[in-house]
Amino acid sequence: MKPRHHLYLDDDLTAQLDALAAKPGTSKSAIVADALRQYLGRRGARELDEALRIRLDRQSRQLERIERDVQVLLESVALFVRYQLTVTAPLPEPDKAARAIGQERFQKFIDQVGRQMAAPSRTLGRSGEASP
Numbered sequence: 001m002k003p004r005h006h007l008y009l010d011d012d013l014t015a016q017l018d019a020l021a022a023k024p025g026t027s028k029s030a031i032v033a034d035a036l037r038q039y040l041g042r043r044g045a046r047e048l049d050e051a052l053r054i055r056l057d058r059q060s061r062q063l064e065r066i067e068r069d070v071q072v073l074l075e076s077v078a079l080f081v082r083y084q085l086t087v088t089a090p091l092p093e094p095d096k097a098a099r100a101i102g103q104e105r106f107q108k109f110i111d112q113v114g115r116q117m118a119a120p121s122r123t124l125g126r127s128g129e130a131s132p
Helices: 011-021 028-087 096-118
Strands: none
Touching: 011 028
């Protein structure tokens, strides 16, 4: 058996409830129960939304810092490449020995980057100073 509740509603709300309950297959109890269920469900959803909003705000701030750091990194690399290309003279095409040395140096550079990425520490520390 379902518990009985006594509710007091104003005249306008009572008229709207009567109009809804006049349709076949509906009752005042079912309408009030559905409305209360939806209201309570939205209240729980608001609490969940608030908790998620706080976390999403924190993640947004972290992503903004990451984006800023990546922009600094890209600008630094671009300036270095521009400087390096300006200062270094191109090798003549027939100089295969110099090109082979350049390829070898580049491969060593790529290998070193791979080792640094796999290592627990980086070349630049968290505060910006170089690691030993």
